[in-house]
Amino acid sequence: MSEQADAPLIIGDEKFDSRLIMGTGGAANLEILERALVASGTELTTVALRRVDVTGGTGLLDLLRRLGIRVLPNTAGCRTAAEAVLTARLAREALETDLVKLEVVADERTLLPDPVELLDAAEQLVDDGFTVLPYTNDDPVLSRKLEQAGCAAVMPLGSPIGTGLGIRNPHNIEMIVAEAGVPVVLDAGIGTASEAALAMELGCSAVLLATAVTRAADPERMATAMRRGVEAGWAARHAGRIPRRYWAHASSPEPDPA
Amino acid sequence: MLNGANHEIEGEPVLARVLADAGVPERGVAVAVDGAVVPRASWGEHRISEGARVEVLTAVQGG
Numbered sequence: 001m002s003e004q005a006d007a008p009l010i011i012g013d014e015k016f017d018s019r020l021i022m023g024t025g026g027a028a029n030l031e032i033l034e035r036a037l038v039a040s041g042t043e044l045t046t047v048a049l050r051r052v053d054v055t056g057g058t059g060l061l062d063l064l065r066r067l068g069i070r071v072l073p074n075t076a077g078c079r080t081a082a083e084a085v086l087t088a089r090l091a092r093e094a095l096e097t098d099l100v101k102l103e104v105v106a107d108e109r110t111l112l113p114d115p116v117e118l119l120d121a122a123e124q125l126v127d128d129g130f131t132v133l134p135y136t137n138d139d140p141v142l143s144r145k146l147e148q149a150g151c152a153a154v155m156p157l158g159s160p161i162g163t164g165l166g167i168r169n170p171h172n173i174e175m176i177v178a179e180a181g182v183p184v185v186l187d188a189g190i191g192t193a194s195e196a197a198l199a200m201e202l203g204c205s206a207v208l209l210a211t212a213v214t215r216a217a218d219p220e221r222m223a224t225a226m227r228r229g230v231e232a233g234w235a236a237r238h239a240g241r242i243p244r245r246y247w248a249h250a251s252s253p254e255p256d257p258a
Numbered sequence: 259m260l261n262g263a264n265h266e267i268e269g270e271p272v273l274a275r276v277l278a279d280a281g282v283p284e285r286g287v288a289v290a291v292d293g294a295v296v297p298r299a300s301w302g303e304h305r306i307s308e309g310a311r312v313e314v315l316t317a318v319q320g321g
Contacts, residue, residue: 023321033319048320049288051261051313054281061286061317076320089295090315094288161321188321210321 003183005238009206011044011183012099012131012152014070018043019200020230021072021185023210027219030059036213037067039223046072046101046210049091061095072133074101079114081121088125100125101155101187101208102134111161115142119149126150135187138172140179147182154180155187155208158199162211164191170202177203193222193229200233201241259311273304277314287316 009016022042027033037045045064064071073091078084081104088100104121106114113136125132131152136142138156146154156176159165166189167173177184183205190196190209199207207230216222259265260280267276273289273296289296290313296304306312 024319025321027319046321047317049315050318050320052282052287052316058316058318060319071317073317074320086290086293086295090288090290090313091317092288093295093297094286094316208321 003205005235009183011133014044014099014131016043016206018227019206019234020196020227021045021206021208022213022223023208024060024214025076025210026214028214030063032219033214034063034067036219036223037064037069039220039227040213041227042069044070044072044099046074046208047095048074048076049087049094070099071095071097072099072101073097074135075103075121076105078104078121079106079117080104081117081124084117084121085124085128088121088130089128092130098129098131100130100132102132102151112157113137115139118142119145122146122149122151133185138169138176140172140175143176143184144179147180151182153183153185153205155185157188158186158195159189161188163189164212165189166191166195167198167202170198173199173202173204190226193225196226196229197233197236200230201237203237206230259309261312261314265312267306271306272302273306273312274301276306276312277301280314282314283316287314289314 009019018041020042021044022040023046073095075084075087084104104114104117105111122132122134133153134146134151135155143154158167185206185208186199186204187208190212196207213219213223292311
């Protein structure tokens with residue numbers, strides 16, 4: 001999806017000035033998470049849904065409310081469309097948002113999306129009025145089908161969740177971007193800031209990451225790096241890079257004759 | 259069963275009462291009974307049957 005250089009990110013009915021979507025998973029404690037979220041400049045942050053501990057709340061929602069960060073509930077841990085649809089409905093009830101990061105993974109070892117269950121769940125949730133952001137394989141065909149199903153964005157992986165292997169198939173990401181009529185959010189696999197920048201240079205509208213920041217030695221500093229990486233990649237994408245040449249091309253004038 | 263643990267109900271088996279007795283906060287949670295979402299607006303009249311599985315969920319850290 002091509003966008004103006006100064007346009008905000010638009011997902012469904014919601015506008016975002018930041019193009020870095022953060023995950024909250026993996027942070028050692030809420031204080032570290034808060035510093036990282038603030039440094040990242042994020043306006044949208046994922047949460048998971050789990051059994052409530054009546055002996056004391058997690059404080060996570062209070063933190064996000066205080067920071068003015070919108071909540072993007074995920075369906076992490078779901079293996080079937082039915083599980084994901086139920087989790088999404090519970091999330092909407094608990095968090096009063098129609099946004100959902102739809103995750104339906106095939107197995108624990110790869111955490112790769114199960115394409116059949118994913119598409120089934122996406123169709124059901126769109127019908128149910130959700131703003132669906134599916135975590136998907138880096139597959140242009142599946143991405144197209146998710147968009148046709150009515151998803152508000154597509155979120156292809158760079159590499160498997162938590163691996164930090166970066167973007168293993170940049171060409172696929174470019175093909176997804178070239179065809180998409182909705183924002184493409186690079187989700188999963190980012191390890192460092194240059195990879196976040198690359199995602200944006202490939203034409204993605206945003207980057208979603210968690211582990212790369214929350215499990216970095218210095219999460220706050222890495223969050224700053226990621227914010228700058230996303231901004232740099234976005235600016236470079238819209239600045240019009242030079243063509244690649246085979247031979248050198250001097251930038252200084254020809255030497256004066258002897 | 260409430261979140262996987264046995265839970266005795268005293269008095270009226272109405273969902274809102276059961277949740278209050280268990281100390282569940284009113285905001286930021288969602289409830290499923292036997293695998294179906296029970297909207298907050300229905301908690302006051304939703305009756306729990308013997309052996310029902312009640313799941314109460316909230317937001318936690320996650321990617």
